[in-house]
Structures are given as C-alpha cells and as structure tokens.
Amino acid sequence: MSGSSVNGEGIGARALRKEDARHLHGRGQFVGDLAMAGLQDVAFLRSPVAHAVILSRSKPSRSDGAIFFHDDLTGALPIVTRSSIPGYKVSDYPVLARERVRFVGEPVAMCVAASRALAEDLTETIDVQYDELPAIMSCDSGRAAGAALLHPQWGDNLFLETSFDSGLDPAVADAPIKVELDISTARQTMHPLEGKGVVAHWDHRAAQLVVHTSTQVPHLIRAGLAECLGLPQAMVRIIAPDVGGGFGYKCLLQPEEVAVAWLALSYKTPFRWIEDRREHLVAGANARQHQYHIKAYADQQGRLLGMDAEVSVDVGAYSVWPFTACLEAAQAGGNLPGPYHLTAYRVQTYSVATNKPPFAPYRGVARPGVCFAMEQVIDAIAKAVGREAWEVRAENLVPGSAMPYTNITNKHYDSGDYPAALLSAKEMIGLDAFRAGARRDARGRYLGIGFASYTEQSAHGTKVFAAWGLPFVPGYDQAFVKLTPDGALEVRSGIHTIGQGLETTLAQVACEVTGVPLRDIRVTLGDTATTPFSTGAYASRGIVMAGGAVGRAGEVVASRIKAIAAHLLQVAPDAVTFRDGRIYAGNASLSYADVGRAWYFRPEQLPEDVDRGGLEATEGYKPDVDGGLFSYASHAVQVAVDAETGLVEILDYVIVEDCGRMVNPMIVEGQTYGGAAQGVGTALFEESPYDANGQPLASTLIDYLLPGPVELPKFRIAHRETLSPYTKFGIKGVGEGGAIAPPAAIINAINDALAPLHAQVRDAPASPKRVLAAIEAAKGHVGALAGADA
C-alpha cells in the first residue's frame, strides 16, 4: 500500500513537511512573536489557597484601568459548560473569582501594564483576604460523607455518576479465576512546548474583536468567546497563528482568554497574556488522574468472562468548555474493555469535583489510563493461570476474522487484525530469546518485557458527541479548494495544525485528487475569517475529517479543471488525466496555468456549459459512520529495573501500529514518537502532587519531571495498513495513539522484571519511590510467608 500514486508526492508519500523550513529557521510566528503598537501585558493574581471564601479584596487607589476584579469585568459572563447528560451538574467558572476560590492558581485579579514584569509588580499591590475552607484533594475525600462542598448548591461533589451493566452475575458465578486490582494514574499537566498565549485587539475597520490565540479549535473559540462576552459571532475573529503543540489543553476556552478579550473589547487597544511555565504547572489544565477498582473473571485458560469496574476521575473544580468535566470518566467507562472480546461488563464511574485546576482531555483522552488498567488486568489473569501474558492477551483480543465487530459498549471496530499486531510486536522484541536468557544484567538489574494493546477511537463524530450531550456536536468538516490563475492550488480548512503536519498532509490529499504538484499547493488554516467551518483539531480527527473534506472539494475542482481542459484539448472530459504535474489527453498536454488562465482571464476559451462555480469549491465531509474509526497498536518494551535505586531504564521499545491508509508514513511515525514520549512521561516521570491543603508541590520543571532525549528509547515502529471501509481513502486517525500504551506496556515490563522479587507496582508513574516501596512491601510479604511456613 505504501508509495504514492500521484507525482510520487500524493497520498502515501514520505513527503518532507512544508512547515518545517520556517520552524527550523526559527521563523515561525507564534502568539508570543506578535508585535503591535501600544501592546500592553497582562498578569494575573492567582489564589494562594485551594478553597476559601473571599472576605475582601482591595487595590490601591488610582489603579482603575490597571487592576481588575470580578465585578470590574462588566458584561463578561462566567464560562458555563452545559451538557444534556442526565444527572450532570453545571458549574459556573467565573473569569475572575467571584465569592469563592476553588484551587490554588485560580485567577483572582487581572493586572495590566506596559510590560509583564510591571504587571506582575501590580499583582503585589493587591490585598485579598480569604476565609479558608477544607480542601478536597482526592476522589475518596470528595465522596466521603460530610465532605466540604465545592459547589454547595449541588449537595455533593459529583459532577456526574454513570453506570453500565450488561448483566454480570452468570460470568461471576462460573469463573474459576478472579483477580482484583486497585490501580491509579497520577495527575499531570500537558506541557506543549509553547504554553497558552493570547493577544487581543480591536480592528476598527472591520469593527471586530480580533483574538490571536494559541488554540486547536479557532471556530469553537469564536462561539465560546462570543457567548461569554455577549457579542454576535460576526463581531469576533479568531486567528490561531503557529501553535507549538496543544494536546487537548488548547481545545479549551480559558478564563484568561476571555479576560484579555474583554480588555480589548472594552479599551479598544491591544492586550497580551502569555502563560508561563509556572502558570501552566500550577493552574493549567490538569489531566490523567484516574483511580480504578477492578474485579475480573476468567476461565482456566485465561479467557475473560466478565469484568466489574469502578472508575473515579479527579476532575478538579470546574467543568472545562466545551468538553465538560465528564468526558473523561464517560470515555473511561466506555473504553475500558479495549480491544478485547468481552461479554459481561459492569462499570460505575464517578467524576469527582476537587480543589484542583479543571481537568481536560489530554492526548489519548482517558485511554492511557484505561489501557494502563486493562493491560494490568490481562497480565494479572495470565499470572493467575500461569501462562505468558502475550498468549492470554492474543486469545482475548478481537480476532481479525470478527471484523467489523461491535463490542460490549457498542463501539464499532471497523477493521484490522489486533492479534497479528501483537504477534509481530512479540517477535520484534525477541521475547523467546529473552525468556531463554538471564533475568538480570551485568549490573544486577532485573530485566523484564511487557506488552500492551489498545484501540484508538479516532474522528468519532455526531452520534458520539450527541450522546455525551456536549454544547457542540461535530458534523461535517468543510474545506475550500481553489485553482489560481497561474495554476497553483489554495486549500483552506478550519481545522488547525498544532505540530501534526496538516499543512503537508492536506496538501498531499489535494495533490492526490488534483494532480497539482505539492510545491504549488498552499494550505491555510486556523483563521475564522478565511477558512470554512471545522470544529477543530482534537480526537485524532484532522486527517480523517479535513482530509476527507479537502479530498471532496479537490475532486469537485478537479472535475471542473478536466472539463475546461477537455474543451481546450478538444477531447471528452474522461479522456483527460493528471500526470507529472500536467494535464494530459493522449500526447497533448496543458499546464494547470493554462486552465486557470482560461477561467479567470480568457473566458472566450471556455466551453458553453462551463460550471459557474469556477475553479473553486467548498465541500463538507464526514465518514460513513459517526462512531469513529478504530486505529490500533501493540507495544512491547524491555526494561531494566535497579532494585536498589528504583530506577527504570527502557532498553528496547517496539510499536506495531495500524492507522489505515497512511497519508504520509513519516508523519505517522513522528506522531507515534511524540505520543510515545509523552506516554513514557506518564509511565515513569510526570506527576503533579499536592499537599493536604491543596498546595501544588511541583511548580517548576525541577520538580515536575518531563522525559528528555536521554531518557527516551529509540522507538522501533512497524506499520500495518488495513483500510477503514468507512472513510475517504481508507484513512483512520493517528494523533493520539502513541501516548496510550506506554504506561501499560512499561508497568507490565516492570512487573515482569520484578517477578522474582514478588513485587508489583500498580500506580503510575512508576517512580523510584513507588518501585522501591513495592519491593519493600514484597519483602514483608515474603517474610511473612516464610514465617508462616516455619
């Protein structure tokens, strides 16, 4: 399937990325690079306490226009994320704190000055008195009877509780094998290289509020911002310039974004807020923190018979816009069965409000946690039946012969061969040779291999989002394609590129259908004034949705090019083909410029019945199914665990993935590397701990460890390419997948390594502390057993 049909640079080509030249030369244009006359900087005074009633706030006299409290932002409404899911409770997220603060870092006042340093000086002139309330710092304490309430009108601390039960009892009654596990993943922040940033100004000519913001979803932000500021949408223009990573964080409408836009609207001069790393660590969108209690039932072979799970997600103080505080738990409950054939399943989920920053969907959304839990279950079952984990895993995976397959939570797996990917991963990592070799290396470290398999629901659409009751539901993504008079192609889409290379891959799709050479295709994204509507870049949907739309619009333009070319060459339109960057009929050929010139400047050459739409078209696209396309992969990893220091080194890492038709395999690999690197962070390093009073303990990168190049293995990737039957070109999404499996594969490898010590780590990250604690606990256990025997 690899290799491209058109000019060697259409779909399937390993084309170099169009966006790289400017980035490699440091000439990207990010929000922080914008210069504007009269630009003023904004700094926020943030709450120093986790939960409190604000008793009083005061600012120096004559600070009007420089220091703002909640009541000063006349007309700015709180961010309210509604959902039609029954039982969901709505939180008002004020742009600046009103009567209460609910997490350390919540914006309390906004300060404006000629520089950021001066604005930060102003924050020090403000006096706020707090009356502290007990801080809710975990799901358990949030759900405890008599817990302090974050939103007193709710009566409890639950944003949402959901349950699903297919009927579990028969499976439970018959099962000879039962395993019961408690598993958790730590709270994280997302750390795009570029933090959030906003520059807002008033365009007097257009009579528009223009907001340059580092976002993945410009068209959605326009809707959300207009709502919060009470403006007609036509009065708001959102421009996302270069965006240095998003990972879900930049899908959100941020209070800071609303506040800065309010300033520009009110004062009609430009204002800027650039999030710094500390703000990101303390107040930026949090993610990943799940807690699982799972009972799984299996037969003597290790075949899953049923599973009973309780999932709690520590979702912080407010519901984020637009995804709500509940998307994560809903996804966790729905996705826990993963790529497995499971016939009996019960799950209860809790989205618990806590005194931490709001929780947001992060690359992989719920699945890294789900995979981490489920894959430990599979390994625990394998252990209980005394078999190799990969074998038990392979027998439980949905087989290729069952495709398409609808699983127990009604997810429709479109295509693929899950066990085949696992088997290749097992071969590539060399499990058999490893099992025949030593369990410890020359330095005495314990060696182990772990596996993890998953599905990645990509580009899930209308039906899925409607079921979640979100304030918006994605439908058709639109794209605009136009041949210019000189024969180049303009492509416009409302999606945004945040590092995933859409300027290149969308151009490859356009090249595929129009034959216009890649270098002559210009892709414009991320500006609500110049692009057709898309809900944006999230849920691994970009290349499926925008790619499909560009394909459709491109085909319309291509057929019109052919019609004009056929007339010019005096042949029938179906005799016209695109080849080598030109338009052919037999041996006669034209350039694209010949056709462009005819339409725009030489209408006397056009056929009578020429399409009046000309050489441009806007088309909408969505896949034939709304429930998403399922990419999948198996990861295998070998680790060495130092039992004296608790340090884990990754010795080898193998990924066998299938994302359907690859538009650009090099970009697929880049996405996979990047995601897997973040997965290693989740597995071994990243953690935002809090003390009992709600103070964040990791507020710089000295305390919040991100994996660097030295800590990352050389990921070895192999591809499978099973087309989706439901999408244009057979494409599936791939943006998130890499991040899903590493925590699971690595924890399984660690536990495989530690098997001789009977130690088991169940929580991520597997920090030295946790690894050493597990080893110590096992010593106690073994000792107790020895004692009992004696």
Next chain:
Amino acid sequence: MKPAAFDYVRVRSVREAVDLLAAKDDAKILAGGQSLTPMLNLRLARSQLLIDIKRAEGLRSLAADDSVVAIGVGWTHAEIEDGVFEDPTRGLMRHVARGIAYRAVRNRGTIGGSLAHADPAADWVSTMAVLGATLVCEGAGGKRRHVAADSFLQGAFLTQLASDEVLVAVEVPRLSAQARWGYYKICRKAGEFAHALGAVIHDPARNICRIVVGATDGPPKLLPGTAAALAADPMSEALDGLDQEIIAALPEHEPAARRLHATAVRRAIAAMSTRMDH
C-alpha cells in the same frame, strides 16, 4: 515569571563587590545566574542590587604548586568539563562537571556560584568536601578567610560566608598518581540534581581516605568509620559498618532514603575499585 526591578552593577574587582555588599542590605552577587536568576524570576529571591562579578579581576585565576591548585570561582562547569585547565583531581572534577545539569546551564554556571548557593544536592558541595578542599572568602579591606569545604555549609542554602564576603577561590589538594576516586549520583534524569550522592577518594601516598554522603537535605556528611575500614583493606567491599554509619549520620531520614544514600556510597566505592582513572 519576571523579576521585580533591581539595579545592576558589573564590578571590576572583588574589593568593589565587597564594598557594595557592605553598603546595600539586600545586594547579591551575580555569577553565572543559573540558580539566582530563576529564583529572582519566580520572585522567591529579591534584591535591589545585583553585583555581577563575572568580569572581576582575579576570579578566573589559577595558582598551582606541588600540593594545591587554587581555582578562581569564576570558572564555569563547562570549562572544567572540557579540561580547559589541568584537573588536579585526576579526572574527578571533569567527571563531576559533566554530570551537572545540561550544557546550556554548564556554559554559564560557575563552581563558585554553586558552592555559595549551597544547595545540599549540588555536586560541587560534596565533591569539594570529599577532596578536603579549602574555600577562600574575601571580606572588607581585602581580608581573606580560609574555610574547610566540609564545614562550609551550615545547612541547606546556608554557608559560613558573611554577608559582606565574596567567595574568591577554591584550593583543591592534588591527588597523587596512585589515588583512586569514585563518585556516584543517583538521579532520575540526565543532569538532574542528585537524590543521593556518594563520593570517595583514597590516596594512600598522602595517607588520605575520605568518604562523603551527599544530597542529604543538609551539609554533606563525612563517613570516617567506613573510610578507615576501606583504607585498612582497600579490596574489602563488605563495608559492614556502612549502614550503621549512615544511620548515625542521617538520623532524621526515612529508612528508604537512608538505603538510597547507602547505595550511592557503596556504588561510589565499587566504581573506584574497578577503575583507576576515569
């Protein structure tokens, strides 16, 4: 994350720096800025006046005799790593420098800044303690004091430097040709501060055997008992007394932390016994 306003002076001499320190209450020396500027940016440290000593005369000096090399405080970690001047410790200092942070930090951070900053987890703090180095402090009127590196720290981020003194040099004793050293830093990431640190030198020709356990939340601790055992029997790897001596040295630490520190020391010793020069 921007600092509050401050004044900045680049001094030409240590004397000028000392005078300014004496004149201004919260004046601070600025060396490589790799610890100070982040603290200023976070507004965890404040200063009305930063006294930049990078160009001050005499701080990038080297004075060597047969037994000691006096290293000016202005040399950067990177220069030491690169061997810009002769390493009197037979590779220990170069090895240590290479493990500090990453190159961008090493290009600016100085050995003197690191010692004066007195982070218990800093590499030079333990290294100079194990080497038995002497720190030279200069105060009012050019008066110089010599302080043993192993007692320079009084606690975390607290040293014997008086408020109007500048650290000017580190006198490092030369290791003899037979000397062996071992250094082991336990950290999770390349270039991270140590979670536990062990350092050992054994120089029979000078009749010196010293072991330090570092990154302890306070000053590095010498382990004389274990050192004596090692000197008596350099091939011994048993070191039976080590755990007890660590417990005595770190009475406040959790057992897990003590085990980690004992591991660092044990591995420093093991590294020494297998490699003569690094």
